[in-house]
Amino acid sequence: MKKIVSYVLSLLMISSLFFTVSCGAQEEEIFDVPFDVELEVDLTGLHFIWGSEWDQEICPSRDFSIVGDKIHKRFDDLKAKYGCTMEVVHWEDGSARTLQELAAGMNSIDFLDSHASAGGIQLYRANLLVALEDIPNIDLSDEKFGVPRFVQYGVFDGKRYGFYHYAWEFPPEYHGVLMFNTDLLHSIGINTPHEYKENNDWTWANFKEYLLSIQDAARNAGYGDDFVPYISGNSYAADAIGFMFANGLQMINSNGNGNYSFGFDCPEGFATVEFLKDLYDNGLYAQKGTGVFVIDQMSAMMSHETYWATHYYEKSTSQNYLPAQDYEYGLVGFPYGPNGNENSVSGYVHHGRRLNWVLNSSGKELSEIGLVMDYVFSALDDSEGWYGYFRDQIFYTKEDHENYVYMLENVNFNYGNLYLEKGYDTWTSGISAAILGNKSVSEVFSSSGSAIDEAIKKNVTWTFEELE
Numbered sequence: 404m405k406k407i408v409s410y411v412l413s414l415l416m417i418s419s420l421f422f423t424v425s426c427g428a429q430e431e432e433i434f435d436v437p438f439d440v441e442l443e444v445d446l447t448g449l450h451f452i453w454g455s456e457w458d459q460e461i462c463p464s465r466d467f468s469i470v471g472d473k474i475h476k477r478f479d480d481l482k483a484k485y486g487c488t489m490e491v492v493h494w495e496d497g498s499a500r501t502l503q504e505l506a507a508g509m510n511s512i513d514f515l516d517s518h519a520s521a522g523g524i525q526l527y528r529a530n531l532l533v534a535l536e537d538i539p540n541i542d543l544s545d546e547k548f549g550v551p552r553f554v555q556y557g558v559f560d561g562k563r564y565g566f567y568h569y570a571w572e573f574p575p576e577y578h579g580v581l582m583f584n585t586d587l588l589h590s591i592g593i594n595t596p597h598e599y600k601e602n603n604d605w606t607w608a609n610f611k612e613y614l615l616s617i618q619d620a621a622r623n624a625g626y627g628d629d630f631v632p633y634i635s636g637n638s639y640a641a642d643a644i645g646f647m648f649a650n651g652l653q654m655i656n657s658n659g660n661g662n663y664s665f666g667f668d669c670p671e672g673f674a675t676v677e678f679l680k681d682l683y684d685n686g687l688y689a690q691k692g693t694g695v696f697v698i699d700q701m702s703a704m705m706s707h708e709t710y711w712a713t714h715y716y717e718k719s720t721s722q723n724y725l726p727a728q729d730y731e732y733g734l735v736g737f738p739y740g741p742n743g744n745e746n747s748v749s750g751y752v753h754h755g756r757r758l759n760w761v762l763n764s765s766g767k768e769l770s771e772i773g774l775v776m777d778y779v780f781s782a783l784d785d786s787e788g789w790y791g792y793f794r795d796q797i798f799y800t801k802e803d804h805e806n807y808v809y810m811l812e813n814v815n816f817n818y819g820n821l822y823l824e825k826g827y828d829t830w831t832s833g834i835s836a837a838i839l840g841n842k843s844v845s846e847v848f849s850s851s852g853s854a855i856d857e858a859i860k861k862n863v864t865w866t867f868e869e870l871e
Contacts, residue, residue: 445485457516547570548780582705618632643676715796752816790808
């Protein structure tokens with residue numbers, strides 16, 4: 404389908420290279436063929452479709468937002484440059500609709516925005532995805548497709564399939580961060596975590612003392628017994644995973660010979676659960692709804708996914724995210740444990756987050772898809788993407804911005820039940836029970852360890868460090 408508009412001159416150049424013209428006894432070599440002819444690609448008539456359940460988030464209607472207008476301009480410029488068109492359409496999160504249309508003999512969409520656990524893995528198993536390394540005209544080392552550690556959850560069997568529109572003004576999301584209410588802390592005379600982190604005092608031992616000081620100050624300020632210094636907005640197990648990373652552990656260990664093991668099943672992993680249990684037993688930590696922290700302000704800190712600190716929506720009962728509130732807040736990683744250090748990163752990605760996937764059944768050539776990807780997903784006009792947007796409009800301090808970026812670029816990977824299967828679900832439910840005091844820590848690991856080890860042997864064939 405690719406059409407070359409300018410004449411291809413390579414054969415002419417080769418044949419003329421040694422051709423000479425005689426004029427009496429004198430010879431003249433002819434080297435006047437231009438070598439710098441630029442080939443123009445014409446994709447007129449091709450229509451590229453990007454499906455997403457969040458189509459209005461990715462590409463709002465014209466004149467609705469500045470970012471939306473920039474995206475529409477990019478699509479207009481694509482048509483001017485290559486002659487083809489592109490649109491974002493509403494599409495379900497998952498694989499069902501794509502599979503149904505293919506079964507009916509229809510060509511599929513070109514790109515799908517979907518959670519890895521909902522669409523990416525199913526389409527991969529159905530052999531319907533294109534490995535990004537097989538697409539010409541794109542450079543996977545270019546950050547516009549996502550930094551390597553962040554897109555780990557788009558890697559299947561050692562090949563990368565998922566990419567993120569990383570240069571646009573859409574925030575990448577990961578788990579394992581602490582958000583704190585700056586105004587509340589200052590109102591009761593407590594410093595923010597940034598000051599501890601700046602002095603390299605953001606450790607487990609200091610964290611417990613910090614929460615105790617918040618608890619005492621809040622009670623003296625009249626907040627009452629319902630106030631909890633630190634809440635989990637998601638789950639105890641989700642926090643435990645972040646704290647294990649902050650304690651210097653990796654979820655999967657490799658001995659370098661292709662043998663892998665569960666990296667949390669060790670004394671340092673046990674100590675992590677005991678640490679959180681101690682916080683819970685002292686009334687410093689509890690799992691509660693996000694509204695307790697965001698709306699009621701009956702907690703000073705909350706651990707959750709980063710989108711609670713970065714997604715802006717108008718204040719309403721259904722969109723209670725921090726940027727819509729009228730108080731200052733901040734973001735920091737988990738304090739590090741005795742087996743970790745100040746560089747240990749608590750943030751992690753998992754298969755429950757979104758990426759973009761390239762389908763192999765749209766009827767277009769990979770070279771055409773690559774040209775469009777390279778052009779469309781470059782930074783929008785006069786924009787620093789999410790990086791500048793967060794710095795200028797979302798985060799209150801440079802420390803918040805620096806913490807977010809550092810964790811993103813060094814983020815860990817939670818292999819989850821996609822790789823660890825039912826053993827992972829048994830383990831996570833057991834972790835929650837252990838923090839609540841309903842199970843012993845050793846019982847949790849012994850009841851799930853064998854199943855996880857078997858799943859690792861079957862499913863884990865690589866680690867990120869081996870891909871670097």
